[in-house]
Amino acid sequence: MTGSIPIQSVRLYEVSPRDGLQNEPEILSIDAKRRLILGLVGAGFRDIEVTSFVRPSWVPQLADAAELVRSLPAVQGVRYWGLVPNERGLERAIECGLRNVATVLSASETHNRKNVNRTRQESLAAMRQVIATAKDEGVAVRSYISTVFGCPYEGAVAVRDSVALASQLFEAGASEVALGDTTGMGDPVLVQRVVGAMAAAGLPLSRIALHLHDTKGTALANVLSGYLAGVRIFDGSIGGVGGCPYAPGASGNAASEDLAHMFQAMGIETGIDLERASQVGVALADDLGRELPGRYHRFWLGSQARARATRSA
Amino acid sequence: MTGSIPIQSVRLYEVSPRDGLQNEPEILSIDAKRRLILGLVGAGFRDIEVTSFVRPSWVPQLADAAELVRSLPAVQGVRYWGLVPNERGLERAIECGLRNVATVLSASETHNRKNVNRTRQESLAAMRQVIATAKDEGVAVRSYISTVFGCPYEGAVAVRDSVALASQLFEAGASEVALGDTTGMGDPVLVQRVVGAMAAAGLPLSRIALHLHDTKGTALANVLSGYLAGVRIFDGSIGGVGGCPYAPGASGNAASEDLAHMFQAMGIETGIDLERASQVGVALADDLGRELPGRYHRFWLGSQARARATRSA
Numbered sequence: 161m162t163g164s165i166p167i168q169s170v171r172l173y174e175v176s177p178r179d180g181l182q183n184e185p186e187i188l189s190i191d192a193k194r195r196l197i198l199g200l201v202g203a204g205f206r207d208i209e210v211t212s213f214v215r216p217s218w219v220p221q222l223a224d225a226a227e228l229v230r231s232l233p234a235v236q237g238v239r240y241w242g243l244v245p246n247e248r249g250l251e252r253a254i255e256c257g258l259r260n261v262a263t264v265l266s267a268s269e270t271h272n273r274k275n276v277n278r279t280r281q282e283s284l285a286a287m288r289q290v291i292a293t294a295k296d297e298g299v300a301v302r303s304y305i306s307t308v309f310g311c312p313y314e315g316a317v318a319v320r321d322s323v324a325l326a327s328q329l330f331e332a333g334a335s336e337v338a339l340g341d342t343t344g345m346g347d348p349v350l351v352q353r354v355v356g357a358m359a360a361a362g363l364p365l366s367r368i369a370l371h372l373h374d375t376k377g378t379a380l381a382n383v384l385s386g387y388l389a390g391v392r393i394f395d396g397s398i399g400g401v402g403g404c405p406y407a408p409g410a411s412g413n414a415a416s417e418d419l420a421h422m423f424q425a426m427g428i429e430t431g432i433d434l435e436r437a438s439q440v441g442v443a444l445a446d447d448l449g450r451e452l453p454g455r456y457h458r459f460w461l462g463s464q465a466r467a468r469a470t471r472s473a
Numbered sequence: 474m475t476g477s478i479p480i481q482s483v484r485l486y487e488v489s490p491r492d493g494l495q496n497e498p499e500i501l502s503i504d505a506k507r508r509l510i511l512g513l514v515g516a517g518f519r520d521i522e523v524t525s526f527v528r529p530s531w532v533p534q535l536a537d538a539a540e541l542v543r544s545l546p547a548v549q550g551v552r553y554w555g556l557v558p559n560e561r562g563l564e565r566a567i568e569c570g571l572r573n574v575a576t577v578l579s580a581s582e583t584h585n586r587k588n589v590n591r592t593r594q595e596s597l598a599a600m601r602q603v604i605a606t607a608k609d610e611g612v613a614v615r616s617y618i619s620t621v622f623g624c625p626y627e628g629a630v631a632v633r634d635s636v637a638l639a640s641q642l643f644e645a646g647a648s649e650v651a652l653g654d655t656t657g658m659g660d661p662v663l664v665q666r667v668v669g670a671m672a673a674a675g676l677p678l679s680r681i682a683l684h685l686h687d688t689k690g691t692a693l694a695n696v697l698s699g700y701l702a703g704v705r706i707f708d709g710s711i712g713g714v715g716g717c718p719y720a721p722g723a724s725g726n727a728a729s730e731d732l733a734h735m736f737q738a739m740g741i742e743t744g745i746d747l748e749r750a751s752q753v754g755v756a757l758a759d760d761l762g763r764e765l766p767g768r769y770h771r772f773w774l775g776s777q778a779r780a781r782a783t784r785s786a
Contacts, residue, residue: 163476165662165698344772347738348697349478377731377768378738380694384661385478388701418690425660425691455690459657 165388169429171207173302173338173369173395174200174416176444178209178243180401182219183412184448190224192447194231199443200398201235203436205416209241209262213249229256241302245276250290254297261294263287263334264304267322268311271342275306284325288332295333303334304371308354309382310345319357326363336367338395341382344375348385355389369393372414374400374453379414380422387428394419399441399452415454417441435460478701482742484520486615486651486682486708487513487729489757491522491556493714495532496725497761503537505760507544512756513711514548516749518729522554522575526562542569554615558589563603567610574607576600576647577617580635581624584655588619597638601645608646616647617684621667622695623658632670639676649680651708654695657688661698668702682706685727687713687766692727693735700741707732712754712765728767730754748773 177197181188188196193210200208210232216223225242232240241260242253253261265283266272272280287303294301308322326337339354351370359365370386372379372395383394396419402412420432434456441457451458490510494501501509506523513521523545529536538555545553554573555566566574578596579585585593600616607614621635639650652667664683672678683699685692685708696707709732715725733745747769754770764771 165665167662347735349480349739352478374768376734376738376772377693377728378735380690381697381735384694384697415690421689422660422691422694426662455687459689 165426167427168392169431170387170423171393172205172416172419172430172432173207173209173371173393174205174398175209175371175395175413176200176397176399176401176416178212178222178241179395179413180397180399182212182221183402184221186448187221188447190228190231193224193228196398196440196444196447197232197240199436199440201238202433203440204430204432205437206237206431207239207241207260209243212243212245213252214243214245226252226256229253229258239300244290246286247290247293250293250299254299258299260300260302261290262302262304262338263290264306265325266306266311266342267317267325268307268314270313271307271311274313280325284328287329291329291332291334300335301333302336302338302369303329303332304338304340305329306340306342308339308346309341309350309372310343312343312345319354322354323357323361323363326358326368327361330363330367336369336393337363338369338371338393340371341373344373344378346372346382347378348381351382351385352389355386355391359390365390366392369395371395373402373412374414375403380418383414383419383422396420398437398454399444399457400454401444401448401452403453412453415441415452415456417456417460418454421456478739480740481705482744483700483736484706485518485729485732485743485745486520486522486684486706487518487711488522488684488708488726489513489710489712489714489729491525491535491554492708492726493710493712495525495534496715497534499761500534501760503541503544506537506541509711509753509757509760510545510553512749512753514551515746516753517743517745518750519550519744520552520554520573522556525556525558526565527556527558539565539569542566542571552613557603559599560603560606563606563612567612571612573613573615574603575615575617575651576603577619578638579619579624579655580630580638581620581627583626584620584624587626593634593638597641600642604642604645604647613648614646615649615651615682616642616645617651617653618642619653619655621652621659622654622663622685623656625656625658632667635667636670636674636676639671639681640674643676643680649682649706650676651682651684651706653684654686657686657691659685659695660691661694664695664698665702668699668704672703678703679705682708684708686715687725687727688716693731696727696732696735709733711750711767712757712770713767714757714761714765716766725766728754728765728769730769730773731767734769
């Protein structure tokens with residue numbers, strides 16, 4: 161590990177409107193969500209997961225999915241994504257005009273059963289069908305695999321299980337597979353091992369994303385490890401929103417502005433305007449009525465306050 | 474950068490009682506400081522910077538330096554360190570029985586002038602004298618170089634200046650040189666470049682420490698980069714204490730419990746008991762009356778609360 165760090169551009173995939181907001185006690189209005197999403201577009205995000213088409217009674221925070229998607233302006237180069245749990249969700253997503261959808265299953269058998277009340281194989285069969293239908297419609301599919309880096313019920317998850325699932329999802333036609341560290345159990349060595357196993361199995365790293373949570377503070381170190389192992393797509397949520405604020409200390413997704421800042425400081429292009437991304441983080445914290453865990457937007461807010469104090473002194 | 478991550482033990486150097494508390498608006502009682510330090514000892518920390526012998530009027534938080542040091546029990550294998558600004562500080566540290574002291578100067582000329590009202594060369598000459606006197610007394614010296622990874626006044630700092638200073642401090646007899654990212658401006662590429670330059674100049678990496686701040690969320694990624702580049706000594710403060718709580722979003726040192734957890738998850742030995750370290754972080758947050766930025770102690774607190782809820786359900 162003594163070679164130079166390669167400098168290649170990365171793509172950030174933004175999950176705050178879906179994975180972020182679905183765990184918040186505060187339900188944002190459709191106007192606030194639109195402001196968030198348009199703010200993200202303005203800050204340079206090009207892939208934004210805007211909502212989920214699960215049954216509204218399951219995730220009331222996202223019950224406005226169809227209305228929200230219909231209200232979003234088409235922007236050149238911007239892909240809006242919607243999570244779909246099944247064929248019915250896929251239909252709903254397509255009905256409101258989405259051309260990009262995401263599916264999810266777990267690498268851990270127990271987590272998959274608790275999450276969707278199916279075995280992994282049942283989920284995989286269902287997702288194959290969703291992916292096939294989506295492809296028939298010309299809709300792109302990103303497939304999440306949750307708990308790749310550890311399961312809150314089972315502990316360690318066999319790397320070969322994640323590799324087998326990723327391989328089957330690619331074969332089924334997924335355009336991208338996102339490896340999720342659902343409860344922040346990953347570490348840099350494990351990330352290297354998992355990504356290395358994916359590459360060794362011949363899977364295309366250029367189409368593998370890392371979706372990392374910062375529960376124990378390791379998200380950015382894990383991102384760096386994934387980058388060094390060859391991954392170039394990273395998920396984040398602005399402000400790091402996405403933990404469960406009811407659980408003390410639960411931290412959310414890797415904060416997008418922290419990711420963007422780290423890469424840009426390294427000389428790696430992300431396409432993100434850090435100032436505008438920080439403004440979006442500050443506005444979201446305001447809308448949710450709580451301090452968000454992301455660092456950079458708070459650093460930026462502090463530097464603005466210091467600049468004002470200097471001007472008025 | 475495709476080789477395996479090496480698995481070699483690291484040494485954590487704890488700075489919370491000094492670098493952490495000196496920026497807190499709350500002044501802890503000597504009893505609370507003793508509890509903190511003894512808690513750290515109990516959690517397995519072996520190098521603890523307990524105070525600073527600057528003029529008490531400058532840092533009222535640490536005005537009890539001599540009394541605190543005299544009150545600490547000798548513990549086999551534990552080294553207490555005290556920061557000394559000059560020969561007078563060194564005398565005071567030795568008078569109360571300290572056998573390990575730390576000196577500081579800045580890699581940035583402007584920061585050094587603002588911090589101690591001297592040029593870097595004047596500081597270096599003074600530190601040479603302090604180190605010589607300490608060595609005559611058989612006292613070990615760690616020498617900090619601040620702003621190695623960026624200066625809030627000058628911006629980028631020339632790597633060759635830091636290498637020259639580190640080289641001169643080793644020549645003067647410092648047992649260890651700690652490279653400081655005083656305001657969290659470092660990134661993984663810069664860390665690799667700086668550490669690589671130190672190694673290329675023939676300086677002993679086994680005696681170089683990284684002292685990184687988490688202002689923009691990059692501390693653990695920078696630690697990982699430093700580890701990959703060959704550094705094996707890392708500074709941290711429990712709970713991540715050490716930012717300025719008056720500045721919105723200012724984050725402190727790398728959190729020791731987050732560092733210890735990340736390394737241990739990687740299979741790298743630190744000697745730290747994570748549960749006891751988390752308890753110390755929780756107690757310190759309580760004493761300071763604010764939530765601290767470190768992640769792992771809050772994750773641990775949440776997991777305790779969830780375990781209690783499960784037992785009583």
